Each structure stands twice: as C-alpha cells, then as structure tokens.
Amino acid sequence: MPRNSKPTRAATLADVGRAAGVSAMAASAVLNGARTSARISPAKRKLILEAAAKLAYRPNAAARALANRRMNTLGVAAVIEGGELNHYFLEVFNGILEAAAREGQNATVFALHDWGDDTLRLHSICDGRIDGLILVAPTCEYGNVALPAHTPFVSVHANCPLPDVINIESNEEKGVYELVRYLISLGHRRIMHLSGPAGLLGTERRIRGYRRALSSARIKFDPALLVTGSYDSQTSRTIMSNWLGEHSGQPLPHAIFCANDSAAVGCLEALAAVGVRVPEDISVAGFDDTLAARSTVPQLTTVRQPLRAMGARAVELLLERITSETTQIAPTKSTVFTTEIVKRASTGQPPTVAQLIPG
Amino acid sequence: MPRNSKPTRAATLADVGRAAGVSAMAASAVLNGARTSARISPAKRKLILEAAAKLAYRPNAAARALANRRMNTLGVAAVIEGGELNHYFLEVFNGILEAAAREGQNATVFALHDWGDDTLRLHSICDGRIDGLILVAPTCEYGNVALPAHTPFVSVHANCPLPDVINIESNEEKGVYELVRYLISLGHRRIMHLSGPAGLLGTERRIRGYRRALSSARIKFDPALLVTGSYDSQTSRTIMSNWLGEHSGQPLPHAIFCANDSAAVGCLEALAAVGVRVPEDISVAGFDDTLAARSTVPQLTTVRQPLRAMGARAVELLLERITSETTQIAPTKSTVFTTEIVKRASTGQPPTVAQLIPG
DNA sequence: CTGAAAGCGCTTACAG
C-alpha cells in the first residue's frame, strides 16, 4: 500500500494540537509541562495524549533547551592518554552516568589531548549544549587555565585549586600511608615506590604517604627505591623492565607500591618477564581499585578510592550549582572521600631467603 | 572595584552586532556561517571579530541546532551490565570518540539497563538532541524493537538484523576457527570452550568456529567440554570454579577457549585459585583483545577484533546516513571486519604428563 | 555586499 512517500518529518506540538483540535500550548502543557499540566481538562488531556501517541510525538530537545535555557546534559571532559581512555576514567564515568540517569540528565564526553593547550576546545564546548562541565583529573597548573564563564564547573582530582571550581578528591596520602604500613606489617622492609610523573599533586601525595609510613616504622628512606614511573601500564612496564635490567644481581626489593593499578599491571608484567613470582618472591600493590585490580592474576592489593561515588558526587554538586544560578561560590567547597585498603593475593610475607634480581 | 554585579548572561549575536555597529546576521556570517562568511567586507569583518573576542561570544548550540536541524552530536547507546560499562564497550567507545572528534562531532552516552525493555528510553533519546545513534552490541530480538523514526541508526555487533539499520561486525567464526586450529597445532586435543550465554549470535558463531576447527582436525566433539559461561569475568569465574569443583580428580582439559577476554580473566582466576598453572598445566585463550588481555599475567592469547576501528567506522557510516538525508537504506549494507590471532604467553604446549583437576 | 523578516519548536507570562 502506497503511503505518503515524502521523507516524513517528526511531529511538532502544533501537529499534535491540530490533530487533537486544541492549541499547541495546551498540548505543551499536557505533554511537556509538568507544572501547568493540571490545568487542562481531563477530556482535552485524553485527546492530546491520543494524538501524541498516534503521531509518535517527541519533544524537540533543541527547542526546549532554547526556551528553557537548560539542556539537561552534563559535559565530562578528560584527557585521552596514549589514544585511550583509561580505567580510572571509566570508573569515574560509570559513577557520573549512574547519577546523571537518576537525575534525568545526559552525559556527553569530551576527549581532550592536553589540559593546557585544549582550553580552546574547552571553550567551544561551553556553548549551551551542556549545562555544566565535570573536569576529570585536570592536570592544568594554577593560573594557566581560562575557564569559560557562564558555565558551572566541578572537578575531580584537580591537580591544583581552580578558581571558582568545586573540587572532589580522596584522602590519598592517608590511603598510601596505611597501605605501606600494611606492607611493613607483613614483614617487608625494602619497599620500592614506582611513583607517578613528578610535579603532579597526586604523585606528591603518594610519595608523602610512603615516606611517612617508612619513617613511622623507623625505616630509613632509600632514594634508590623511589623510581619515577607513570600512571600508564605500558610505560610502567618499560620503566620497570629497564630498572630490573640495570639492577640485575642486586637484592630484589621486598615489595613494590605502584602509583596506581595500571602501573601495577605494567609492573607485574615486567616481573613476570624475568621470572620473578608474585607474591612468593615479591609483593606488589596498586592504587585506585579499578577493574584492572581484579583482572590480574594474582589480583592486586590496592587502595580503594570510591571513584564511582566520587563521580556521582560530582554530578550532584554540579547540579546544585546549575540550579542555584549563583555564579559565585562561597568557600571552595571541596569534598574529600575516604580511602580504604583492599587486601588481595598480590601481597604476602617476604621470602625467607634473600632474593636477587635475575638477569 | 565594583562591577556589574548582575549574573552575567552570555553574549549573543545581537550583542556582538550592536558592539560592532553591524547587524546580527553580519556577525552570524563572520562568526558561524562558513559559507557566507566571504561576503562580508574585511573592515566589517575585523570589527565583528574584535567585538566577539571582547564579549567572549560563544554561539548557542541549542539555537543553532534548532535553526540548522543539526546538533553535531552522536548518541551511543549500550547496556550497562552489572552496573558497569565493560572493556568491550570502552574499546569501541574510544574508536567512536576519536572518529567523532575528527569529524567535529560530539558523542553522548546513553546507558541502558536492557535492550528489550528500554525501548522507551531509546525513544526519549531521539528528540533532536542527537543527529544519529550508534547501538553498541544490541541484543534485542528481531521484530522486538521499535526503533524511533526520523533518527538514523548504526549498530555494532547487533544480535540480529535490525530493520533499516546498518550493522558493523567482524568475522568472528573465522577468528575462532583459526584460534582453535592454533591450539590444536600446539598439540592440544581436549579443548574446552567456555562459551557465552545461549541464544546470542556471537555465542553461536563462536561455537560454530570451535566445532568446525575440531572436526577439521578429526577431533570428536565432546559435549562435556562445551560449558555455558558468560561474557562477564565475575560470572565466568564462578562458573569455572564450580565446574572445576564438580570435576575434581578427572583429567584436566589441555586448553580452554573462552568466549571473550573478560571470561578468560575469570577463568584464569578460577584456575589460579586451585593451583593450576597457565600455560604450564593448561592453555587459556580469550577473544576481543581488549585491555584486559594485556593486563593479565600471563598475557592472553586472543582473537583481535579491531573494535576501535569498528567504532570509527560506525561514526563514518552514521554520518553518511545523516547527511544523505535518505530515510531509506538500499541493501542492508553491513560491514565485516577481519579478525586476527594474537599469540601471547597464556598458551603453550600441553604438559607431557596427563594432569588431573585438583580438588 | 548588506539588512529586515520569517521561522526552527518550544515556553512563559498575559489576557480572556
């Protein structure tokens, strides 16, 4: 049966109104306006609902946004490292998605290449298509960022306080401190720290927690055991492999605390490549408790950051700012989440006989 | 110094025009209109640019979308399993993000709970806020989905042909066939398949490839070695642990081919828990070559699906459909990508002496 | 080369 062959256009409120024999705005009240909907008589209401169903009416988001000055969409900006979003991001993003769905908001991802140079892209994002923006782990330096005006922001794990931006973080130093204390309690003394790139706040906090734990147990800090690594597993693997190569024949550390789970994965690979067994020969621990921590064999002992909850909180705080309409934010209201040690199979007691690095 | 304390409003084209002493549409031509921009005289052009800079003008996306009938935003819908997006999705999503950025498009993620029941949510997505939608691994059944009209679609790894939807997939059966042939070439005969949930197209293709490889080597198919598992690592771990428990004392299979990398991770964990070594005692292989395959120790032998490329292709095809304006799609133009075996450390030769399942 | 007008689809006051 031949039908209207024109490329059909989506029905509008006017179409629905016409079909139901009422005005477009009566249709609007029933179909979209939560507040004024009660004012329409039941009979009319029914007609409108039926017409809308028949025409498969869908409100046009752009038009609503223009009239409402609200998109019901949250932006999420993060840096893509090495061409891919990482486990850390995925975890935070899951929390964001969940909370956003709960609040009837959508989430749009903006993948940046660099926090510093991409301010341009950041600006182009803030053009009304989002109501607010969550910056995930922005590593920009203080004063080095020009955030767009008129757009509410929230950051997760910002590298430094951003002007007028709420920041969400966790008690990283304490988490590291407790983890290293745990390693010490297992009997480890020579504990290496495969740390993150220098200069980052998270890196410094981990180093601080690590050193504080050592000194609390009267273990002398050995600079040779503090190795600058990366938060990425590939890079970490390479760095760890090189380190093992350069130190072959020397005593194997008792344990390694890695800057995050991805680094720990790279570390495990490097150790496996030279035949060092975990945890029999050496203990390895990570940080974050991402999916990666449960994907390794043995599973990783790590410090759990409630990344999903942090993502969810980011959504809540952002929404608060959006609806409150205030451009001003009183005190830099930053939220600190609690970390917690997760003990798994990658850590154990040190071997009874001293081990040497193979090679 | 006191300033205008009113909550400042973002500048509009009218504001810019006023500041530059020209009409709003001249400003539009220079600032946003790529096509008509050349028609404005250099002098005016300069004034407009300066005014725009001074006012920090940003075009309003909602207004542009309404006028242009184009949002420059692509939707990505996927099911969140067990509360989180998985490795498979992340890989495809990375490809989507990359291609979208290249084409000046944004990507919005819609997390569904279920392909079947969430058609409602799917519909509510298609309200003009996106120009097209990519369905990632939709498991809906044929005829069971009512896709919204007026919105171009592309699916990746659809479970069945969706009406008028371009589908992107890979040659899964061939990949499995080659992988199992590889296991056989290493000397394995008793090869278990920890398969996905029954009824899914991907599951059936894997089983087909597995059985075809066995029979090509004249190995009799043993139904006891075809175990229904899951595409999720936690579930797979449980299923595998139970299986090992139920079969303790019986001969250990030579190798296990798992439905995907996540399942293989669960399998590795279950084996490690009972002290079976990989690959010394048994070989294990996965499918997909996601990040998980490189995060295990030992790293996983697997079948590489070019998931990122597939995501990128989805963007390209979707954009084609969006710009071509044709609601009709001639033949169901599906794109099949090539798979490839990736040999890593989780597979090796079978042990010389027969092993039994511990317990 | 340039501006005034109309319209994209929806809402929010404002009259009846």
Next chain:
DNA sequence: CTGAAAGCGCTTACAG
C-alpha cells in the same frame, strides 16, 4: 480553564 503573542538565539532565503 484556555488561547494568542512574544521570545529563546540562530539561519536562511529575500529584497535592496
């Protein structure tokens, strides 16, 4: 309770 009007910010024909 209901409708006609104006406006959200941008663009695309249409006249000058």
